Amino acid sequence: MTHRIAVIPGDGIGNEVMPEGLRALEAAASRFGIDLALEHFDFACCDYYEKHGQMMPDDWFDQLKDFDAIFYGAVGWPATVPDHVSLWGSLLQFRRQFDQYINLRPCKLLPGIKSPLADRKPGDIDFYVVRENTEGEYSSVGGKMFEGTEREVVIQETVMTRYGTDRVLKYAFDLAASRPRKKLTSATKSNGIAITMPWWDERVVAMSGHYPEVSVDKFHIDILTANFVMHPDWFDVVVASNLFGDILSDLGPACTGTIGVAPSANINPEGRFPSLFEPVHGSAPDIAGKGIANPIGQIWSGAMMLEHLGHKEAADAIVEAFESVLSEGDTALMTQDVRGTGTTESLGRAIARRI
Amino acid sequence: MTHRIAVIPGDGIGNEVMPEGLRALEAAASRFGIDLALEHFDFACCDYYEKHGQMMPDDWFDQLKDFDAIFYGAVGWPATVPDHVSLWGSLLQFRRQFDQYINLRPCKLLPGIKSPLADRKPGDIDFYVVRENTEGEYSSVGGKMFEGTEREVVIQETVMTRYGTDRVLKYAFDLAASRPRKKLTSATKSNGIAITMPWWDERVVAMSGHYPEVSVDKFHIDILTANFVMHPDWFDVVVASNLFGDILSDLGPACTGTIGVAPSANINPEGRFPSLFEPVHGSAPDIAGKGIANPIGQIWSGAMMLEHLGHKEAADAIVEAFESVLSEGDTALMTQDVRGTGTTESLGRAIARRI
Ligand SMILES: CC(C)[C@H](C(=O)O)[C@@H](O)C(=O)O
Numbered sequence: 132m133t134h135r136i137a138v139i140p141g142d143g144i145g146n147e148v149m150p151e152g153l154r155a156l157e158a159a160a161s162r163f164g165i166d167l168a169l170e171h172f173d174f175a176c177c178d179y180y181e182k183h184g185q186m187m188p189d190d191w192f193d194q195l196k197d198f199d200a201i202f203y204g205a206v207g208w209p210a211t212v213p214d215h216v217s218l219w220g221s222l223l224q225f226r227r228q229f230d231q232y233i234n235l236r237p238c239k240l241l242p243g244i245k246s247p248l249a250d251r252k253p254g255d256i257d258f259y260v261v262r263e264n265t266e267g268e269y270s271s272v273g274g275k276m277f278e279g280t281e282r283e284v285v286i287q288e289t290v291m292t293r294y295g296t297d298r299v300l301k302y303a304f305d306l307a308a309s310r311p312r313k314k315l316t317s318a319t320k321s322n323g324i325a326i327t328m329p330w331w332d333e334r335v336v337a338m339s340g341h342y343p344e345v346s347v348d349k350f351h352i353d354i355l356t357a358n359f360v361m362h363p364d365w366f367d368v369v370v371a372s373n374l375f376g377d378i379l380s381d382l383g384p385a386c387t388g389t390i391g392v393a394p395s396a397n398i399n400p401e402g403r404f405p406s407l408f409e410p411v412h413g414s415a416p417d418i419a420g421k422g423i424a425n426p427i428g429q430i431w432s433g434a435m436m437l438e439h440l441g442h443k444e445a446a447d448a449i450v451e452a453f454e455s456v457l458s459e460g461d462t463a464l465m466t467q468d469v470r471g472t473g474t475t476e477s478l479g480r481a482i483a484r485r486i
Numbered sequence: 487m488t489h490r491i492a493v494i495p496g497d498g499i500g501n502e503v504m505p506e507g508l509r510a511l512e513a514a515a516s517r518f519g520i521d522l523a524l525e526h527f528d529f530a531c532c533d534y535y536e537k538h539g540q541m542m543p544d545d546w547f548d549q550l551k552d553f554d555a556i557f558y559g560a561v562g563w564p565a566t567v568p569d570h571v572s573l574w575g576s577l578l579q580f581r582r583q584f585d586q587y588i589n590l591r592p593c594k595l596l597p598g599i600k601s602p603l604a605d606r607k608p609g610d611i612d613f614y615v616v617r618e619n620t621e622g623e624y625s626s627v628g629g630k631m632f633e634g635t636e637r638e639v640v641i642q643e644t645v646m647t648r649y650g651t652d653r654v655l656k657y658a659f660d661l662a663a664s665r666p667r668k669k670l671t672s673a674t675k676s677n678g679i680a681i682t683m684p685w686w687d688e689r690v691v692a693m694s695g696h697y698p699e700v701s702v703d704k705f706h707i708d709i710l711t712a713n714f715v716m717h718p719d720w721f722d723v724v725v726a727s728n729l730f731g732d733i734l735s736d737l738g739p740a741c742t743g744t745i746g747v748a749p750s751a752n753i754n755p756e757g758r759f760p761s762l763f764e765p766v767h768g769s770a771p772d773i774a775g776k777g778i779a780n781p782i783g784q785i786w787s788g789a790m791m792l793e794h795l796g797h798k799e800a801a802d803a804i805v806e807a808f809e810s811v812l813s814e815g816d817t818a819l820m821t822q823d824v825r826g827t828g829t830t831e832s833l834g835r836a837i838a839r840r841i
């Protein structure tokens with residue numbers, strides 16, 4: 132059985148980490164006899180947008196919908212295309228139109244990486260952020276009144292549905308129930324955001340009735356970010372709305388030393404549409420072109436993709452490979468963010484060899 | 487000239503830190519010959535709400551509007567009153583009705599306090615969060631449709647105005663211009679929140695035209711929280727919307743060791759209404775009643791109040807007093823969050839003596 136994978140490197144360092152992501156993927160595929168058919172797409176700001184005045188062709192949905200998965204780099208080049216145009220013209224369309232309503236992001240302190248937090252070692256930080264990925268604060272509803280005048284008023288609506296909320300909560304509770312600690316933390320802000328968030332809390336309580344074995348707590352997002360820094364060991368599975376999940380899944384990886392290694396899966400659990408796998412980091416215009424980006428976020432995302440496609444063993448082999456390369460910590464191979472002098476390619480090749 | 491101060495301890499540890507806040511205030515007042523007339527108000531969940539079914543009397547506005555300042559502890563007791571009821575019935579009313587549109591929150595790593603961040607020492611972290619405090623994501627507009635059914639939809643509107651945004655930006659630029667580094671960072675999320683936040687970015691650019699001497703950068707809120715942990719030394723003045731400012735001003739103090747010491751000022755810069763001074767921490771039901779809360783957040787808020795009332799010298803004396811008590815670090819005096827075995831009162835008394 133052949134898995135058809137759409138490969139979209141995107142912009143900036145997306146183009147630098149993708150080859151290493153593919154190198155690891157192909158190494159694992161050949162070792163475990165997995166048949167991957169890769170097809171490349173150049174949807175991006177540079178140069179696609181410049182040529183076509185849009186991020187993707189009009190028929191992108193039809194071009195991509197029958198793939199088994201999308202392997203994605205990073206999109207965005209604010210110097211030429213405003214971020215909201217590039218993101219709403221690509222990534223955020225995939226999440227919505229392919230109904231990838233789960234954004235799953237592991238936060239794990241890896242061996243060989245120094246946490247910016249004092250006295251934390253591998254094992255101390257190991258949790259998942261489960262982020263709602265299609266609705267909430269990332270809405271397209273709202274507008275401006277008295278535009279361009281002193282009286283200007285700008286409104287953006289947060290839209291949450293029971294359908295959209297319950298399904299991400301269910302996924303998060305299932306994940307928590309499957310883990311040894313069986314602990315779920317909900318991110319809220321019901322003291323300040325007084326319509327949507329108290330309602331979110333109610334849905335958490337309602338769902339928890341089906342999972343008596345899962346212990347549940349909740350924190351307001353402000354103190355929750357503080358607790359990520361002060362008590363990262365408290366967390367097992369954290370479930371959050373689209374915006375709060377976005378924040379927590381950058382902050383969590385920062386606490387584990389670098390967002391350069393953090394992976395993510397944008398999942399349509401029913402498999403009606405392709406799921407999408409991408410590093411948490413962006414296109415990083417500031418370091419693009421230098422060949423120094425950490426490829427592990429991309430490589431680990433590839434492992435999540437293989438697991439999603441049913442190849443758990445191959446996924447584990449990739450994770451073991453980068454964990455062992457990291458523990459050895461040969462600074463000539465490591466990228467700067469993990470205290471090395473190597474390049475994207477040196478680290479990527481070392482990991483692929485290990486697989 | 488007498489300053490009339492309304493004192494509202496509130497709930498939980500608010501009642502424990504307020505006496506120490508007052509002790510420091512009175513010590514400074516007597517040393518510097520400042521005449522304070524304090525009047526106490528019992529507006530809170532416990533017991534006011536239980537007796538009256540609301541957080542404050544109907545005429546709270548008239549009772550408080552002629553005070554020179556409000557010295558506030560912390561409100562909230564979720565076991566008996568839901569947080570959105572207690573907060574929208576008190577603190578959030580003050581901020582709006584008294585048009586305290588600036589929420590000013592210093593984040594400073596103090597001597598004698600261990601940061602949870604590795605290798606950070608006093609001097610490395612010293613910035614202000616300037617938070618919009620009356621509008622934005624904390625709106626009262628929205629509602630539910632198909633309530634209680636599978637089709638339930640819940641909407642909350644973020645409302646930003648040019649009037650409300652420009653005035654907080656102006657305050658933040660003025661503050662940045664007055665500091666040696668002259669650096670302003672704007673918190674945005676214009677790649678995802680595609681109506682309000684790109685507009686916020688535009689207002690920042692427009693305002694920056696009036697401050698050529700201030701260097702400006704911006705980060706999306708997700709990576710900004712990561713940078714608070716990875717590069718707290720990058721920041722000087724951070725300006726943010728109501729929600730983003732809320733998050734950053736808990737996370738920032740967490741990076742400085744404990745939110746127990748963090749103060750805040752809710753300011754109506756024109757002085758039409760009283761400004762309000764409160765610690766950043768909440769009522770902390772989990773440790774309430776034990777007498778172990780750190781009183782420095784309350785004490786420092788009192789210093790900010792004195793400065794606001796024109797007594798900079800007295801404010802500085804309070805800050806010097808707690809800085810010197812902290813540097814000595816007598817663990818018998820310190821509270822738990824700063825690695826001591828003392829009580830709210832032991833630490834408060836030590837600081838008052840020093841003043
Ligand atoms: C209690 C709550 C409503 C409040 C806020 O979110 O503004 C608090 O967290 C704060 O930061 O002052």
Ligand SMILES: CC(C)[C@H](C(=O)O)[C@@H](O)C(=O)O
Pocket residue numbers: 218377411413677678708
């Ligand atoms: C690029 C941006 C729109 C995106 C998001 O906010 O979802 C990114 O930060 C992420 O976390 O995947």
